[in-house]
Amino acid sequence: MSIQKWSASQVAKKVIHNEELFILDVRNADAFEDWKIDGHRFEYLNIPYFELLDGIDNILPNIPTDKDVLVVCAKEGSSLMVAEMLAEAGIEVAYLAGGMKSWSEYLEPIKVGDLTGGGELYQFVRLGKGCLSYMVLSEGEAAIIDAVRFTDVFINFAEHKNVQIKHVFDTHLHADHISGGRYIAEMTGATYYLPPKDAEEVVFHYTPLVDGTTVQIGASKIDVGAIYSPGHTIGSTSFVVDSKYLLTGDILFIDSIGRPDLAGLADDWVGDLRDTLYKRYRELSDELIVLPAHFMIIDELNEDGTVARRLGDLFVQNHGLNIQDEEEFRRVVTDELPPQPNAYQEIRQVNMGKITPALDEQTEMEIGPNRCAVR
Numbered sequence: 352m353s354i355q356k357w358s359a360s361q362v363a364k365k366v367i368h369n370e371e372l373f374i375l376d377v378r379n380a381d382a383f384e385d386w387k388i389d390g391h392r393f394e395y396l397n398i399p400y401f402e403l404l405d406g407i408d409n410i411l412p413n414i415p416t417d418k419d420v421l422v423v424c425a426k427e428g429s430s431l432m433v434a435e436m437l438a439e440a441g442i443e444v445a446y447l448a449g450g451m452k453s454w455s456e457y458l459e460p461i462k463v464g465d466l467t468g469g470g471e472l473y474q475f476v477r478l479g480k481g482c483l484s485y486m487v488l489s490e491g492e493a494a495i496i497d498a499v500r501f502t503d504v505f506i507n508f509a510e511h512k513n514v515q516i517k518h519v520f521d522t523h524l525h526a527d528h529i530s531g532g533r534y535i536a537e538m539t540g541a542t543y544y545l546p547p548k549d550a551e552e553v554v555f556h557y558t559p560l561v562d563g564t565t566v567q568i569g570a571s572k573i574d575v576g577a578i579y580s581p582g583h584t585i586g587s588t589s590f591v592v593d594s595k596y597l598l599t600g601d602i603l604f605i606d607s608i609g610r611p612d613l614a615g616l617a618d619d620w621v622g623d624l625r626d627t628l629y630k631r632y633r634e635l636s637d638e639l640i641v642l643p644a645h646f647m648i649i650d651e652l653n654e655d656g657t658v659a660r661r662l663g664d665l666f667v668q669n670h671g672l673n674i675q676d677e678e679e680f681r682r683v684v685t686d687e688l689p690p691q692p693n694a695y696q697e698i699r700q701v702n703m704g705k706i707t708p709a710l711d712e713q714t715e716m717e718i719g720p721n722r723c724a725v726r
Contacts, residue, residue: 353443355444356445357446359453360459366389366390366478372419373393374420374421379399388478391650414437414442422444427453430446461656463640468490475499480528481721481723488512492514493514496522500529500530520575521546523584524699526695545559545560546588553704563577577589579631583602596640598644600643602628603632603641605643606669608669636662639662640660692719692721
């Protein structure tokens with residue numbers, strides 16, 4: 352039987368199109384339990400590679416013959432060897448090129464919707480990490496919000512759409528992934544914006560992003576307006592785009608809310624978080640479409656692969672927006688937190704410009720699931 356080499360892009364299409372897939376993950380059990388390729392209709396078998404060195408006869412009855420089979424490992428080599436054994440046993444099989452490393456880094460651009468005067472809004476979905484970045488396009492100009500470190504993806508997409516990147520924003524100083532924002536700005540000549548309350552230790556030039564900042568994109572007057580919304584960080588800032596979309600950064604997600612502890616100041620910031628969620632956001636229109644900077648679980652994806660919900664619906668459905676007792680809210684967002692992101696302290700240092708790790712080090716820093724939320 353033949354062996355196919357699948358790219359992360361091919362696997363992403365399986366997720367987004369809600370297709371069936373059987374994954375044989377040959378990483379160690381702890382790595383699999385911590386983080387895997389999620390899909391609505393995916394099935395899994397986790398057998399560490401070292402248990403298959405003497406052969407695969409014991410697992411053959413568990414491998415389906417009526418659906419696609421994908422073998423996955425950390426970096427590729429082990430999955431290729433197991434795929435070869437399966438092929439020799441008569442199984443049609445594929446393996447993931449680049450392993451979970453490539454899955455962690457892949458971005459899928461998906462159109463969210465049209466904007467006034469022919470503009471467009473795109474969401475870049477990083478399925479393997481739960482990161483969400485955005486590009487607003489209008490009449491030959493573009494703005495990027497919360498770009499991850501893969502700068503070529505955004506620059507190449509802008510070239511494909513024949514637009515010039517004029518503005519780049521970070522909603523806050525990120526702690527779970529390395530931002531590509533200031534690098535894109537340096538490469539394109541765009542203006543880079545960062546909330547000054549998050550930028551007290553940065554060692555590079557930026558334009559302060561403050562409450563009420565409005566930047567026009569293109570001649571069609573699509574405004575990207577900023578709303579100060581602290582809680583995840585002291586400088587966290589949201590955006591209203593075209594009076595239709597609310598980009599919430601890491602403050603509000605579809606199924607959860609932001610955590611206030613990644614700068615070690617949970618007790619200090621929990622009040623800000625509550626004020627943002629229970630006062631500032633409730634002054635906004637229920638009709639705004641919430642576009643967060645992360646998602647936690649695959650169920651947060653819509654049928655088209657986007658992560659987006661109406662704000663009014665979240666006020667009803669999101670548990671974090673319905674904790675009326677302030678002491679209970681404080682307990683939930685300070686005492687019931689998930690594990691902190693991998694290397695989050697070092698990632699903050701990178702995003703301040705204080706350290707510049709090699710690319711392989713950056714990859715290791717970011718490996719693992721999204722852990723920015725309280726659910």
